[in-house]
Amino acid sequence: MTHDRLLPGDFSDLEPFSAWGLATETARNHKRIDCEQAEIEAFAKAMLPRLDAVCDYLDAFSLDALPEDARRLYFMLVAVAEIAPCVEGYGSPRVPNGYDSRRFRAQEDFPLRPRV
Amino acid sequence: MKAIESDRRSLHERYPYLGTAPVPIDPYISADYFEREKRHIFKKVWQHVGRVEEMPNPGDFIQVDLPASDASVIVTRDPGGELHAMHNVCSHRMNKVVYESRGTARKLYCKFHGWSYNLDGSLSGIPSEHSFFDLDRKACALTPVAVATWEGFIFVNVDPKPSMKLSEYLGPMYAQLEGYPFHKLTACYSWQTVVRANWKLAIDAFQETYHVAFVHGPSIASALRRDKGGSITPIDGLCDDFHRRLSIAGNPKSVYGNPKAIMENATGAAPAAGQRPIAAAALRLGRNGMKTTFDPSDYPAGLNWTGDPDWAFDINVVFPDFYLSLRPNYMQAYNFRPISHNETLFDARVYYPEMTTAGGRFYQEYMKIALRDVLLEDLSTLEHTQSACETRAKSHMQLQEHEIMVRHNAWVVDRMIREGEAAPS
Numbered sequence: 194m195t196h197d198r199l200l201p202g203d204f205s206d207l208e209p210f211s212a213w214g215l216a217t218e219t220a221r222n223h224k225r226i227d228c229e230q231a232e233i234e235a236f237a238k239a240m241l242p243r244l245d246a247v248c249d250y251l252d253a254f255s256l257d258a259l260p261e262d263a264r265r266l267y268f269m270l271v272a273v274a275e276i277a278p279c280v281e282g283y284g285s286p287r288v289p290n291g292y293d294s295r296r297f298r299a300q301e302d303f304p305l306r307p308r309v
Numbered sequence: 310m311k312a313i314e315s316d317r318r319s320l321h322e323r324y325p326y327l328g329t330a331p332v333p334i335d336p337y338i339s340a341d342y343f344e345r346e347k348r349h350i351f352k353k354v355w356q357h358v359g360r361v362e363e364m365p366n367p368g369d370f371i372q373v374d375l376p377a378s379d380a381s382v383i384v385t386r387d388p389g390g391e392l393h394a395m396h397n398v399c400s401h402r403m404n405k406v407v408y409e410s411r412g413t414a415r416k417l418y419c420k421f422h423g424w425s426y427n428l429d430g431s432l433s434g435i436p437s438e439h440s441f442f443d444l445d446r447k448a449c450a451l452t453p454v455a456v457a458t459w460e461g462f463i464f465v466n467v468d469p470k471p472s473m474k475l476s477e478y479l480g481p482m483y484a485q486l487e488g489y490p491f492h493k494l495t496a497c498y499s500w501q502t503v504v505r506a507n508w509k510l511a512i513d514a515f516q517e518t519y520h521v522a523f524v525h526g527p528s529i530a531s532a533l534r535r536d537k538g539g540s541i542t543p544i545d546g547l548c549d550d551f552h553r554r555l556s557i558a559g560n561p562k563s564v565y566g567n568p569k570a571i572m573e574n575a576t577g578a579a580p581a582a583g584q585r586p587i588a589a590a591a592l593r594l595g596r597n598g599m600k601t602t603f604d605p606s607d608y609p610a611g612l613n614w615t616g617d618p619d620w621a622f623d624i625n626v627v628f629p630d631f632y633l634s635l636r637p638n639y640m641q642a643y644n645f646r647p648i649s650h651n652e653t654l655f656d657a658r659v660y661y662p663e664m665t666t667a668g669g670r671f672y673q674e675y676m677k678i679a680l681r682d683v684l685l686e687d688l689s690t691l692e693h694t695q696s697a698c699e700t701r702a703k704s705h706m707q708l709q710e711h712e713i714m715v716r717h718n719a720w721v722v723d724r725m726i727r728e729g730e731a732a733p734s
Contacts, residue, residue, distance in 0.1 A: 218498075218678075237587065244590045244671070251667035267667060274674035277587040278682045282527045289527065292688035297502045297681070304363050304411070305497035307663070307670070 201262045203250060210236050213272040214265035218299045221275040226286050226294060237280045240273045256309055320546050320713045331705035332719050337507040338698050343650035346722060349729030350629055351377035355464040355475050357631040357644060358384060362495055368414055368428060372397055372407045377647040378467045382454050383407050387428040394456035394465045395430040400449040426451050461491045482552040485611025493601045494640055494660035498677050501656050506691035508630055508647040509718055511655060514687055516626055516714040518543055518557060524686050532566030534558035534619050544617045548717045551628035555714060556613060559621025564588040565679050566621050569637045571595050571672060591675035598669015601662045603638055628721055638662060651695055657684055
């Protein structure tokens, strides 16, 4: 069985992490809090050396009109921001002793919210 | 930025009428006290409900529930661009005319019997009008609510005859912030939750820095400046008859505590990449990503009013329940909308400039997620504190010098209730 590529060719090394390419903050946060810390750290480790190349690649397009594979890569980029507190502060997927993020609902349809 | 000379006295010396005694907790747990707050505060004062940019076009409307005012209010923009506000109550048999929280319409139609209203609230049409008796069409308009804007923020007041204009209410404390580039901050992220806590207890958790070293230890405690004794204390604070302000210094070596760094080319502000490599990458990649620029004329004298070089943000608490934190290039706007004596709708919004590059959006997402997780930390204590208050094991709370805003909040609420109850009805 052959898999279709989910990411642009230059970023095939990141294919194992393409499940992080989720389109909303809500979806990215739910993936984060349902993950093990080790999975989060592996994702951060894979993405960190590639961030400059990812941004360079994406800036060839308009953010509002990204092709599907570039769009997935873009969502992986912002997913790195989603897991940054786990890696750089908390040492855990959830905010320690924190309020349940599922109760603190992002208003994804708010009219002034950027579309991507 | 021009510095306004700072008062050298302690905060409590400046506002001696607040006293220094322990503060009673009954107002945070009493249903009866909440009824008095509703009558003498929430049915009398101006309340923030949104920004003009979220309803830019003729026909745009928002609907806001204000349980502490016993009101549901619709704000509309008419074909001429003017804002109107009205009670969401049909003149016929009282159904809500609007069910949704926002939309765009040429007219507002009641879904019960089809009565329709123009965007200014006047009556437009009645099905089978000939079957009614001596209808006074003018009196059948939706009941108006006072509406006004300050710097693009929309406020309503359900008092049929507000005792103050919005400009009179805000001016003494906030006229010095006019000119801040609110209109450049058009990328807004927001979250909502209903938290089981009194609205004062909830907002109080956001108007002091004493908690930061503890609640925010693993996240942003290192992004704020410590004084010589190691405490995180505000630069300065201001109180008036209603409102209050706190000015806070950041740690310029941190990304979160130095929002100006994104606008500078120097890398001196970058944190040690070994400790926070994602933060460092976000700052590096985010540079030059902003759609807009900020210049010195964007910063009115009232912002960072002491002129502190490490200034990170000002907290402005617009009485009763609107928290507005202004930074060099973004702002946080929170409402702590009371639902009952122990339930509060927390509506948190952060407004940034639009970003045009992938790196710019990455930086903004980094700042936004850091903030959201910090809010999850702030929210974490509220329901525990409320439950603990309700045990009545303690009757009073102890407050220190830098918790003066908590004291001031309790004082303003109590003063307004006392004045309201003393006034001839």
